Amino acid sequence: MAAAVLNRVFRAKSLTSSSSSYITRRSLCSSVTETEHKKKPLYVSQRDLKKDEDRNVQWIFLGCPGVGKGTYASRLSNLLGVPHIATGDLVRHELKSSGPLSGQLEDIVNRGKLVSDEIIVSLLSKRLEEGGAKDESGFILDGFPRTIKQAEILEGVTDIDLVVNLKLREDVLIEKCLGRRVCSQCGKNYNVACINFEAKNGSPAVYMAPLPAPPGCAPHLITRADDTEEVVKERIRIYNEMCQPVEEFYRSRGKLMEFDLPGGIPESWPKLLHALNLDENEGRRLSAVA
Ligand SMILES: [Zn+2]
Numbered sequence: 001m002a003a004a005v006l007n008r009v010f011r012a013k014s015l016t017s018s019s020s021s022y023i024t025r026r027s028l029c030s031s032v033t034e035t036e037h038k039k040k041p042l043y044v045s046q047r048d049l050k051k052d053e054d055r056n057v058q059w060i061f062l063g064c065p066g067v068g069k070g071t072y073a074s075r076l077s078n079l080l081g082v083p084h085i086a087t088g089d090l091v092r093h094e095l096k097s098s099g100p101l102s103g104q105l106e107d108i109v110n111r112g113k114l115v116s117d118e119i120i121v122s123l124l125s126k127r128l129e130e131g132g133a134k135d136e137s138g139f140i141l142d143g144f145p146r147t148i149k150q151a152e153i154l155e156g157v158t159d160i161d162l163v164v165n166l167k168l169r170e171d172v173l174i175e176k177c178l179g180r181r182v183c184s185q186c187g188k189n190y191n192v193a194c195i196n197f198e199a200k201n202g203s204p205a206v207y208m209a210p211l212p213a214p215p216g217c218a219p220h221l222i223t224r225a226d227d228t229e230e231v232v233k234e235r236i237r238i239y240n241e242m243c244q245p246v247e248e249f250y251r252s253r254g255k256l257m258e259f260d261l262p263g264g265i266p267e268s269w270p271k272l273l274h275a276l277n278l279d280e281n282e283g284r285r286l287s288a289v290a
Pocket residue numbers: 183184185186187188216217220
């Protein structure tokens with residue numbers, strides 16, 4: 001594993017936690033059902049005995065819808081050899097399956113309600129247990145925690161090393177969302193926006209190339225009904241309102257790293273790696289050796 005690279009990250013960021021308790025399904029579930037979320041796993045797994053230096057990263061990615069956090073979380077998970085766990089995917093997966101929560105979830109989603117903390121935590125626990133059985137370790141969480149309660153539950157059972165808050169200038173984010181197009185034939189996503197915004201009011205300059213559709217899809221492009229300026233702005237407002245307390249939760253614990261995206265993937269990826277003190281080639285080489 002890329003342990004040397006990761007150690008370097010932790011040392012550089014001074015984020016090495018004092019104690020390491022691995023997340024386990026039982027401890028996570030018990031913390032939901034118990035009235036208090038105590039840092040007391042029900043049993044000590046072998047991994048609990050490992051020192052911090054031996055374990056993989058336990059990171060969280062935060063960011064507005066449309067910012068591209070799934071893309072960066074997924075790239076980093078490949079680089080670091082840890083699972084990228086997106087709670088949105090877990091919900092979709094459970095809905096498609098005939099799992100114990102699928103009926104309940106279908107009802108919630110059909111009525112346009114938010115999925116409760118308890119259900120999200122139990123899906124996450126299940127996912128981590130399945131991963132644990134396959135000897136997975138570490139994670140990059142995407143879409144969780146979304147509320148203070150979720151953050152407290154997580155804090156009660158494991159040590160999060162780092163929370164990356166991906167940010168994009170709001171004017172750019174709106175432009176990017178308005179430029180989204182979907183092919184009505186194959187469902188692939190494209191973007192017609194060509195973003196080249198100069199620096200202003202302390203916000204960095206941002207360049208983002210369009211993602212044009214190939215000739216086969218070009219005649220079939222449609223705009224999603226919810227990609228209007230009004231809806232996009234409302235989505236951003238709701239996200240900020242909901243997520244600011246979560247950001248503050250991790251900021252006050254010295255775990256939040258703010259990262260302003262300077263553009264699309266070609267501009268942002270190398271800078272993100274640099275900010276995380278990671279080297280793509282080194283990461284690959286170390287992963288290949290392990
Ligand atoms: Zn198409």
